[in-house]
Amino acid sequence: MNSSSEAPSVDVSVGVVAHAKDDLRVENIAVPVARSDQAIIDVAYGGICGSDLHYWLHGAAGESILKRPMLLGHEVVGTVRVAAADGSGPAAGTRVAVHPATPGAGDGSRYPEDRPNLSPGCTYLGSAARDPHTDGAFASRVALDARMLRALPEGLSLRDAALVEPASVAWHAVSRAGDVRGKRVLVIGSGPIGTLIVSVLKRAGAAEIIATDMFEGPLAIASAVGADRTILATDAAAIAAVDADIALESSGSHRGLASAMRGVTRGGRVVMVGLLPSGEQPALISLAITRELELVGSFRFNDEIDDVIAALADGSLRVGPVVTHEFGVDEALQxxxxxKDSAASGKVLLRF
Incomplete structure (x- = not known):
């Protein structure tokens, strides 16, 4: 990876690189020489994810510890500049979204073959889970596996398509909830994933959607995309009185999980979407036992990305209000x- 002070001898791209805790830089990086099954992509937009923030603020995202400089970013869309030489993937000029996962067998541990997101060797763009790290795609030009690329329909703008990846996470989470039609659903945490969950629930036919958050700003976004009611996360009594059929926890805190478990009805289901810190966490297990609650995990996504693209294209999935800010890549630090300020922002986009 070349720094901006070096004289590049190969094709270069402007990228956003995490070097260590509190050390985020915008610098020139070398564009890798594409393999025959890779395409060169001109990136248009990238959405800043919680994991990107963690690498900047903490030098780690959970147990994924930054050991050397890494190009961030996995929520990206752009245009194929050079198609894959082997003929796979979209042609040059095609606008594309990116599925950032690469499933893998890893250590050979068992997993359901129809759920590759659970494969033990799965890698993700912009992840330090493995060493060497998997560079991301927060750069003006990148080489990506052709199989990661999804052609975008006419009429779907690249800016709206920038939400395809997080919306796929939300879509997968709702699928883990089961049939939500006619159900009362509680969403804990109204950050970008939480508000996208609200939008997916609305499209899926949930009868009543109640969203919570610590701040009024995110709650306003939740209302704009389909929440019927909102509750401040500090109002524990009001949340416990919701009596939801299903709760989806997207705050990534043990207090949020407790709220979800208290706010769901007896025999209800709690989908755990927000990633809690590694290690042991306090949980209301006795409540789960005596109420026979179903606690269900939700991690990333699989082929839901194709459904999300179709729903964005036909207008049935509303995501516009989720994006609150847009910056040029040269303003990445800002x-x-x-x-980082969840009270004042929803999804923040970088423009490349």
Missing amino acids: AFAVA
Whole structure:
């Protein structure tokens, strides 16, 4: 990876690189020489995710510890500049979204073959889970596996398509909830994933959607995309009185999980979407036992990305209000600072 002070001898791209805790840089990086099954992509937009923030703020995202500089970013869309030489994937000029996962067998541990997101060797763009790290795609030009690319329909703008990846996470979470039609659903945490969950629930026919958050700003976004009611997360009594059929926890805190478990009805289902810190966490297990609650995990997504693209294209999935800020890549440091302030921002986009 070349720094901006070096004289590049190969094709270069402007990228956003995490070097260590509190060390985020915008710099020139070398564009890798594409393999025959890779395409060169001109990136248009990238959405800042919580994991990107964690690498900047903590030098780690959970147990994924940054050991060397890494190009961030996995929520990206753009245009194929050079198609894959082997003929796979979209042609040059095609606008594309990116599925950032690469499933893998890893250590050979068992997993359901129809759920590759659970494969033990799965890698993700912009992840330090493995060493060497998997560079991301927060750069003006990148080489990506052709199989990661999804052609975008006419009429779907690249800016709206920038939400395809997080909306796929939300879509997968709702699928883990089961049939939500006619159900009362509680969503804990109204950050970008939480508000996208609200939008997916609305499209899926939930009868009543109640969203919570610590701040009024995110709750306003939740209302704009389909929440019927909102509750401040500090109002524990009101949340416990919801008596939801299903709760989806997207705050990534043990207090949020407790609220979800208290707010769901007896025999209800709690989908755990927000990633809690590694290690042991307090949980209301006795409540889960005596109420026979179903606690269900939800991690990333699989082929839901194709359904999301179709729903964005036909207008049935509303995501516009989720994006609150847009910055040029040269303003990445400011963009990350804004994204860190969850009271004042929803999804923050980088424009490449």
